[in-house]
Amino acid sequence: MSGGLPPPQPLVSRAGRFLVIxxxxxxxxxxxxxxxxxxxxxxxxxxxGGRPDLASFLRxxxxxxxxxxAIFLTHGHYDHVTGLxxxxxxxxxxxxxxxxxxxxxSSVQGAGAIEVSCEGPARILESIGIEKIDTPGHTPGSVCxxxxxxxxxxxxxxxxxxxxxxxxxxxxxxxxxxxxSLESLSRMGIDAILPGHGMYTMEGGSxxxxxxxxxxxxxxxx
Ligand SMILES: [Zn+2]
Numbered sequence: 001m002s003g004g005l006p007p008p009q010p011l012v013s014r015a016g017r018f019l020v021i022x023x024x025x026x027x028x029x030x031x032x033x034x035x036x037x038x039x040x041x042x043x044x045x046x047x048x049g050g051r052p053d054l055a056s057f058l059r060x061x062x063x064x065x066x067x068x069x070a071i072f073l074t075h076g077h078y079d080h081v082t083g084l085x086x087x088x089x090x091x092x093x094x095x096x097x098x099x100x101x102x103x104x105x106s107s108v109q110g111a112g113a114i115e116v117s118c119e120g121p122a123r124i125l126e127s128i129g130i131e132k133i134d135t136p137g138h139t140p141g142s143v144c145x146x147x148x149x150x151x152x153x154x155x156x157x158x159x160x161x162x163x164x165x166x167x168x169x170x171x172x173x174x175x176x177x178x179x180x181s182l183e184s185l186s187r188m189g190i191d192a193i194l195p196g197h198g199m200y201t202m203e204g205g206s207x208x209x210x211x212x213x214x215x216x217x218x219x220x221x222x
Contacts, residue, residue: 008057009025012025015192017152019036021037032049032050033156033196038147040128042069044124045058045071047074048071049079050079050080051083057083069093071087076096076100076101093121098115099136130145131146135181138168138173139170140174142156146190152190153185153192153194154194159195160212163207164215165182165216175221178216179213179217182212191203
């Protein structure tokens with residue numbers, strides 16, 4: 001008997017150049033988000049999910065903590081950031097908009113995340129072909145990450161594959177900002193959408209964005 005719990009068996013798939021750890025992997029404690037991982041010289045993790053033991057799920061996917069180059073967060077809600085707790089001892093650089101720093105702090109005290117707009121994270125993102133786009137509306141500091149070679153958008157809770165947009169009724173949400181963010185995203189020529197929740201789509205991203213924009217214009221107050 002070796003004792004201890006068996007390692008988790010994450011539900012994973014591949015979306016273009018990203019490994020997807022689906023949110024259903026993290027059941028049991030709280031709600032979670034999808035986690036996306038890009039392998040380059042190191043592993044780059046987008047969102048950290050809602051369970052405090054993300055590291056064990058990453059390990060089950062062959063991703064050792066010491067090989068994680070950086071973590072980029074789409075926003076500060078607890079279901080996207082709580083997994084950071086398991087990675088803190090490795091001092092992985094973690095980036096989030098400072099406008100969401102207080103949200104992050106309320107879920108992961110002392111997380112010490114760095115502003116995503118600074119030169120350091122911009123250089124890392126450039127080296128892996130990714131552009132950060134400010135998309136406030138769901139939260140003040142919400143951002144999306146656009147993978148430029150394959151027009152793939154890691155969209156957090158701003159927009160989902162089916163053409164729905166994220167909630168704006170939580171603290172810091174803004175109807176007008178959500179509409180403006182969807183307007184700018186819908187002009188970008190997006191193919192794939194990798195959302196914070198639900199299934200991703202590998203094609204028709206722009207159509208989903210246009211649907212989300214027209215839904216938002218009907219349902220929100222600009
Ligand atoms: Zn959220």
